Amino acid sequence: MKLRTTIYVYTSVLFIVLLLLINGFIYFMFDRMSTDTQMKRAEAEANSISTGVRNAADIVAPDDLLRSFVPAEGMLRMVRMTGDNPPAVTSLSERRLAQINPAFYPNKHTEVLKIDGVRYVFVSMPVIWADGEVVNLQVTESLASVDNNLKVLQVVLISVSLVALLAVLASSRLLGSIIIRPISSMTQTMRIIEDGGGFKTLDLQNQSKDELYEMGETFNRMMGRLERNYEKQEQFVSNASHELKTPLTVIESYASLLKRRGMSRPDLFEESVEAIHSEAIRMREMTEQLLMMARQTESGSITLEKHDLAGMVTDMARSYGTAYQREIEVETPSSEPCFASTDINKAKQLLVILLDNARKYSEDSILIRVQPDASYVTISVTDYGPGIPADELPKVFDRFYRVDQARSRKQGGTGLGLALASEIAAQIKAKIRLESTYGKGTTAYIQFPVHHLA
Numbered sequence: 001m002k003l004r005t006t007i008y009v010y011t012s013v014l015f016i017v018l019l020l021l022i023n024g025f026i027y028f029m030f031d032r033m034s035t036d037t038q039m040k041r042a043e044a045e046a047n048s049i050s051t052g053v054r055n056a057a058d059i060v061a062p063d064d065l066l067r068s069f070v071p072a073e074g075m076l077r078m079v080r081m082t083g084d085n086p087p088a089v090t091s092l093s094e095r096r097l098a099q100i101n102p103a104f105y106p107n108k109h110t111e112v113l114k115i116d117g118v119r120y121v122f123v124s125m126p127v128i129w130a131d132g133e134v135v136n137l138q139v140t141e142s143l144a145s146v147d148n149n150l151k152v153l154q155v156v157l158i159s160v161s162l163v164a165l166l167a168v169l170a171s172s173r174l175l176g177s178i179i180i181r182p183i184s185s186m187t188q189t190m191r192i193i194e195d196g197g198g199f200k201t202l203d204l205q206n207q208s209k210d211e212l213y214e215m216g217e218t219f220n221r222m223m224g225r226l227e228r229n230y231e232k233q234e235q236f237v238s239n240a241s242h243e244l245k246t247p248l249t250v251i252e253s254y255a256s257l258l259k260r261r262g263m264s265r266p267d268l269f270e271e272s273v274e275a276i277h278s279e280a281i282r283m284r285e286m287t288e289q290l291l292m293m294a295r296q297t298e299s300g301s302i303t304l305e306k307h308d309l310a311g312m313v314t315d316m317a318r319s320y321g322t323a324y325q326r327e328i329e330v331e332t333p334s335s336e337p338c339f340a341s342t343d344i345n346k347a348k349q350l351l352v353i354l355l356d357n358a359r360k361y362s363e364d365s366i367l368i369r370v371q372p373d374a375s376y377v378t379i380s381v382t383d384y385g386p387g388i389p390a391d392e393l394p395k396v397f398d399r400f401y402r403v404d405q406a407r408s409r410k411q412g413g414t415g416l417g418l419a420l421a422s423e424i425a426a427q428i429k430a431k432i433r434l435e436s437t438y439g440k441g442t443t444a445y446i447q448f449p450v451h452h453l454a
Helices: 003-056 062-069 092-099 144-194 211-243 245-261 266-294 309-324 344-360 405-411 417-427
Strands: 074-080 109-115 118-128 134-142 305-308 328-331 339-342 366-372 376-383 431-437 441-449
Touching: 003 062, 003 109, 003 118, 003 134, 003 144, 062 074, 074 092, 074 118, 092 134, 118 144, 144 211, 245 266, 305 309, 305 344, 309 328, 309 339, 309 344, 309 366, 309 376, 339 344, 339 376, 339 441, 344 366, 344 376, 344 417, 344 441, 417 431
Parallel strands: 328 366
Antiparallel strands: 074 134, 109 118, 118 134, 305 339, 366 376, 376 441, 431 441
């Protein structure tokens, strides 16, 4: 069963059940209240009759006395314990009541009788007769007026129920359409995507911010994330196939050269092994950086917290200098911590990329400065290498861009480091820029914001 039909059927059936219960309750309560009112009225009338009978019992014959008090639609009779009862007195329209066998009740008795399909209220009250005998004065009155009112109520309830049912059937169909519309749109969009129509999002026109709108927004965000991941995957495959082709060609060429002449030419053997080794290292670094760029997490998983960047820089410089046997100078503002808002693991990764660049393009010492101010904590990494020409500086953050292709390849550069650094900086709300003087060196600046601190 489709969801639209399920909503239609379930809401209609539920409403019908509720409507029947409510109508039954209304009918029952009206019947109960009307009957109770009639019984109380009959009891009051019986009390009034009993008072009149006691006052006139010694001067008026029982038959005449009962005839003077008989109800308009009912019966009045006197029942003795001995069974010697005077005839019952009935109204003209209720003569069949005289056929009811009399019964004596020692105490007050009230009930509803049903005779020939017609309901009556019956009240029996003990009365002391003029001769001291205890008799029953029994009043029987028709509930035809109450039953007529109940019939009218039935017609009203049925009519109202039919009108309400038609409204519910229409509203159920409308409700089902409203609920199904975004789901159908989502299904259609997914079918288009499945058939190769690319990544599409829903056109959300409803601004009520209800659960269906939130579902559509969530779907669009999911589609956006899938599209970005797909683009990353395509970009990774394209980059890998393009950039790995050159080192693989070099390795293949030198390997073929070794097979042909390597054993007879020691100088050629040494050159080939060196080239193969160099290209293999470059391939490894390139592959690692490509994978790192492809695996960059969404900014939603980044945790920006308060961290001491001066301490982080000091620790990183010590471990990096020891690992690569390089002299790294660190300048921090005295010994006080420099707190900023960042993801510490991403900040370390960013610093390693800049240190790698400084190490590859300079044989001199590397200088790291930490400079705090009111808005940022700035970390600068300075190398004293060949520098970057001014016209090349705006392009260094592009993927696979190398200032000097021959020198960069020889030193192991892939042109991915600064592009990766730029992506990481954007994720942790940091700013990165380069300043360089050609022939003197390059300085990379990273600015970490402090305004997010609690």
